[in-house]
Amino acid sequence: MTKKKKLIIALVLVIGGGLAVLQLLQNMLLLGWAAYSMTQPTVTPDPVQMRTQNALIRLEDLPAGIGKERPVSQLADSDPRALREVGKIFYGQEEWMMVTHTIVVYPTSEMAQMAYQLEMPQGTAWQVMTSPPTLEADYLHIVCTAGYTNEHHKYTCVTLGVYGEILSVLRTRIDDIWMTEREFTSLVLTMDYRVSSSLESSE
DSSP: OOHHHHHHHHHHHHHHHHHHHHHHHHHHHHHHHHHHHHHSOOOOOOHHHHHHHHHSOOGGGSOTTOOEEEEOSSOTTOOTTOSEEEEEEEEOSSTTSEEEEEEEEOSSHHHHHHHHHHHSOOSTTOEEEOOOSSOOOSEEEEEEEEEEETTEEEEEEEEEEEETTEEEEEEEEEESSSOOHHHHHHHHHHHHHHHHHHHHHTO
């Protein structure tokens, strides 16, 4: 056998051996990853977290003047009895163009009803507004108080709704510029749909 042929055979053996080693390493890595994956706990979505996030209104639910949103990282008046509280703030170019929506989940529907009563605004300045028809809430109350912002007449409104173990608190303003009474009614209906749908999806 010539020296050239011996060299070619040696190269073939080296390359073949290298490929075999690479294949072995690949198989070992796959087996190791499979074994590691089996030892890791299966992450299942938190049903309470999913329910609260799905229950919040969204930016597309609001009038065009509201174009920004941010989550509420820590609620100032958090209820220690609640299982979970989440909230979002939606706002426009002006600070007073703001909508907040808070969802609070309680262990029982009775506790949600108690919180509903405690959250009810008090005082003669607050007027009860007529609720839209065909709502899914167990209890719903809308109260508004009149005022002025930048010489524009407006109403600051609080909408409280109880949906089983959930308390929904929607705070917004009605005026003749960025949110009309008709748009507010539409927003309340949308909020009602979001919260009630989150209950159905979690069942």
